[in-house]
Amino acid sequence: MVLTDVLADARALPRAEQFRxxxxxxxALLRDEAPLIEAGREYPVWSPDAAFGAAxxxxxxxxxxxxxx
Amino acid sequence: xxxxxERFPFVMRAPAAGQASLAPMLPFRLxxxxxxxxVSRLIDTGAAVNVLPWSVGxxxxxxxxxxxxxTLTGNLAAVEARVLLCEGLVGGFGPRLAFAWSKxxxxxxxxxxxxxxxxxxxxxxxxxxxxDVADPGAIP
Numbered sequence: 340m341v342l343t344d345v346l347a348d349a350r351a352l353p354r355a356e357q358f359r360x361x362x363x364x365x366x367a368l369l370r371d372e373a374p375l376i377e378a379g380r381e382y383p384v385w386s387p388d389a390a391f392g393a394a395x396x397x398x399x400x401x402x403x404x405x406x407x408x
Numbered sequence: 409x410x411x412x413x414e415r416f417p418f419v420m421r422a423p424a425a426g427q428a429s430l431a432p433m434l435p436f437r438l439x440x441x442x443x444x445x446x447v448s449r450l451i452d453t454g455a456a457v458n459v460l461p462w463s464v465g466x467x468x469x470x471x472x473x474x475x476x477x478x479t480l481t482g483n484l485a486a487v488e489a490r491v492l493l494c495e496g497l498v499g500g501f502g503p504r505l506a507f508a509w510s511k512x513x514x515x516x517x518x519x520x521x522x523x524x525x526x527x528x529x530x531x532x533x534x535x536x537x538x539x540d541v542a543d544p545g546a547i548p
Contacts (some may be wrong), residue, residue: 394456
């Protein structure tokens with residue numbers, strides 16, 4: 340089955356059933372994705388993603404360490 | 409000398425969460441002087457720096473009072489941190505690594521841009537559930 344066939348069939352449906360089809364598809368997509376990201380659950384993000392000052396200090400410390408060895 | 413590359417599996421961090429909890433956790437040993445610690449660390453391309461929890465640095469014998477302070481961001485902004493340098497031993501690799509050693513055990517061990525991703529090239533396949541760690545330039 341290809342999408343163009345499905346769309347042709349869908350367009351042939353009564354308007355109310357077209358809305359129901361949209362709702363069914365949207366609900367199925369949400370169900371598929373629900374286990375990955377659950378509403379109301381806490382997802383801590385620890386990445387210090389913009390700690391560029393800290394990154395600079397680490398690089399300088401490594402340079403100084405190389406100079407000593 | 410030929411460039412080295414090693415492959416590791418993604419690890420389930422929370423068995424109850426199943427596949428959703430798979431993450432690139434690298435088994436590693438850290439060495440500082442005569443002390444060594446085995447840890448499993450998360451490769452985190454979004455982290456600007458490597459991060460080490462308090463207890464790991466303490467067991468390695470890190471000297472908190474003598475270490476230079478660094479400022480972290482995000483969830484870690486309120487956590488005091490200082491520089492800790494040590495050897496990172498994984499397979500045949502043993503580079504010098506720099507960590508932002510935090511004064512908290514609530515933080516995970518993170519391998520970030522400085523300097524883990526500076527001394528290693530990494531290729532990840534979440535769908536294949538594996539990741540490669542290699543010398544710079546060893547991954548085509």
